Amino acid sequence: MAKHFIDLDDHSFKELQGIIDNAIALKKSHQSGEINESLKNKTLAMIFDKPSTRTRVSFEAGMTQLGGHSLFLSDKDIQIGRGEPITDSAIVIGSMVDAVMLRVSSHEDILTFSKHANTPVINALSDQSHPCQMLADLMTYQEHRGSIKGKKVVWIGDGNNVCQTYMQAAEIFSFELIISTPKGYEAAQDFVDKYQNNISYSLNPVEACKGADLVVTDVWASMGMESEQKARELAFKDFQVNLQMMSVADEGALFMHCLPAHRGEEVSAEVIDGKQSVIWDEAENRLHAQKALLLYLINS
Ligand code: CP
Ligand code: NVA
Numbered sequence: 001m002a003k004h005f006i007d008l009d010d011h012s013f014k015e016l017q018g019i020i021d022n023a024i025a026l027k028k029s030h031q032s033g034e035i036n037e038s039l040k041n042k043t044l045a046m047i048f049d050k051p052s053t054r055t056r057v058s059f060e061a062g063m064t065q066l067g068g069h070s071l072f073l074s075d076k077d078i079q080i081g082r083g084e085p086i087t088d089s090a091i092v093i094g095s096m097v098d099a100v101m102l103r104v105s106s107h108e109d110i111l112t113f114s115k116h117a118n119t120p121v122i123n124a125l126s127d128q129s130h131p132c133q134m135l136a137d138l139m140t141y142q143e144h145r146g147s148i149k150g151k152k153v154v155w156i157g158d159g160n161n162v163c164q165t166y167m168q169a170a171e172i173f174s175f176e177l178i179i180s181t182p183k184g185y186e187a188a189q190d191f192v193d194k195y196q197n198n199i200s201y202s203l204n205p206v207e208a209c210k211g212a213d214l215v216v217t218d219v220w221a222s223m224g225m226e227s228e229q230k231a232r233e234l235a236f237k238d239f240q241v242n243l244q245m246m247s248v249a250d251e252g253a254l255f256m257h258c259l260p261a262h263r264g265e266e267v268s269a270e271v272i273d274g275k276q277s278v279i280w281d282e283a284e285n286r287l288h289a290q291k292a293l294l295l296y297l298i299n300s
Helices: 013-031 054-065 086-094 107-116 131-145 161-173 189-194 205-209 226-235 243-248 279-299
Strands: 043-048 069-074 099-103 121-123 152-156 176-180 199-201 214-217 254-257
Touching (some): 013 279, 054 099, 054 279, 099 279
Parallel strands (some): 099 121
8 A cells, every 4th residue: 555645644743753854864965965866767746736836846856856757747738627537547647657746626636546546645735734835844943943842833814724734733743833813714623623632722813922932824815715815805904924923922933934925914024034934944845845755655
């Protein structure tokens, strides 16, 4: 049975920490110019039905750096987009490549694909979760501040796919997570019911940020929700991460955002471009974290 990476909590703390530690090592060896061809002759298929900058570039560059190859397959170019069943596509594509990465709207489709593909399947963002982003965020925190265990992490804004992945991570990595979302924009009820350890909720985002070690946010309208933009701007207007929020956080607090960001909406320019922001390391670490992930899935 192939090993997949679809939800963070399919993996133990030890396995995930191992991927992060290896990512930090791979980053150093790449920066020192070492050649690593551990995935020579291996192919990664990358299926997208949504846009992407970081995910596409990091997986593609990562495969190149490891001596392998990647295939960019937009749903407009492959038969899935014309109605070929996901199960048939999984059997065929899985029989030809060494791993498949999917960014498709439906989490269920990724699970279905994984059940029929005889090769590792990676969730590269679904309507439910974004586990690859979480690897990069945890790696970034570790690089800057050491272990995240026991730290106070505050999520401000939409209870979306990235927020839900933080809920899974809080339990596995033993950090405290305070989620501050406007009424009506909470994480899905099954996540709220399932993930309760270390998680609390606040309707007051400034109060939530008090003493925070890490403040995280994301766009108010995720991909596919563009028609709700105006309504969301109203609902989220008090949930912009700004200097007032960061001023009540711990002095050493970091700010993260998975990007793409909208300055002046979910975060002020002063915060995202300020000293506490580690967004560029966070984005770059997608590359290193996913190289470690590919090695873990394909080579182990
Ligand atoms: N953070 C992230 O997944 O970015 P992209 O949508 O650009 O891939
Ligand atoms: N929540 C965002 C994340 C983008 C990387 C979205 O789903 O569009």
